[in-house]
Amino acid sequence: MNYWLMKSEPEECSIDDLARAPNQTVPWVGVRNYQARNFMRDAFALGDGVLFYHSSCPQPGIAGLAEVASAAYVDATQFDANSPYHDPKSKPEAPRWLHVDVRFGRKTRLLSLAEMRAEPRLQSMRVLQAGNRLSITPVSTEEWRALQELLAD
DNA sequence: GCCAACGTTGGC
DNA sequence: GCCAACGTTGGC
Numbered sequence: 001m002n003y004w005l006m007k008s009e010p011e012e013c014s015i016d017d018l019a020r021a022p023n024q025t026v027p028w029v030g031v032r033n034y035q036a037r038n039f040m041r042d043a044f045a046l047g048d049g050v051l052f053y054h055s056s057c058p059q060p061g062i063a064g065l066a067e068v069a070s071a072a073y074v075d076a077t078q079f080d081a082n083s084p085y086h087d088p089k090s091k092p093e094a095p096r097w098l099h100v101d102v103r104f105g106r107k108t109r110l111l112s113l114a115e116m117r118a119e120p121r122l123q124s125m126r127v128l129q130a131g132n133r134l135s136i137t138p139v140s141t142e143e144w145r146a147l148q149e150l151l152a153d
Numbered sequence: 154g155c156c157a158a159c160g161t162t163g164g165c
Numbered sequence: 166g167c168c169a170a171c172g173t174t175g176g177c
Contacts, residue, residue: 007174007175009175033160034160035160055175055176056174056175057175060176131157131159132158133158133159133160135174
């Protein structure tokens with residue numbers, strides 16, 4: 001069992017959108033970074049815990065919990081010329097981009113980025129390191145446990 | 154809107 | 166393979 005933090009822009013898909021989605025599950029399409037893709041392809045497992053993080057918004061932070069609901073499979077948007085995620089260099093016979101499905105767990109209070117930065121037990125979190133831009137980052141068991149406490153209220 | 158940090162691209 | 170230019174991310 002592994003744990004992950006996944007960033008989503010709430011204007012595109014918020015924790016509420018995830019809760020309202022069919023089967024409370026969304027295909028996590030649009031990842032166009034090789035490191036993030038490789039996490040999904042090589043390290044994700046069904047049932048892995050996900051921290052659902054709201055980014056690029058007025059109140060960035062963790063907004064809920066979710067889980068990995070599928071293995072990695074081909075992201076069809078890369079071949080769709082009308083999609084913002086279209087990748088003209090990716091060929092159907094050798095798809096570059098994959099994604100997983102993510103299923104809603106529960107909504108939590110918003111644990112703000114500022115609060116995360118101030119919490120001693122979270123200092124090692126990859127998402128908090130200077131210059132980090134990855135939309136998917138691993139979370140250690142210790143970090144996950146601390147977060148469960150912080151989100152319990 | 155700014156800007157630092159980082160990834161990608163493409164000429165050489 | 167190097168590396169400058171460019172694009173993107175994402176908090177502020």
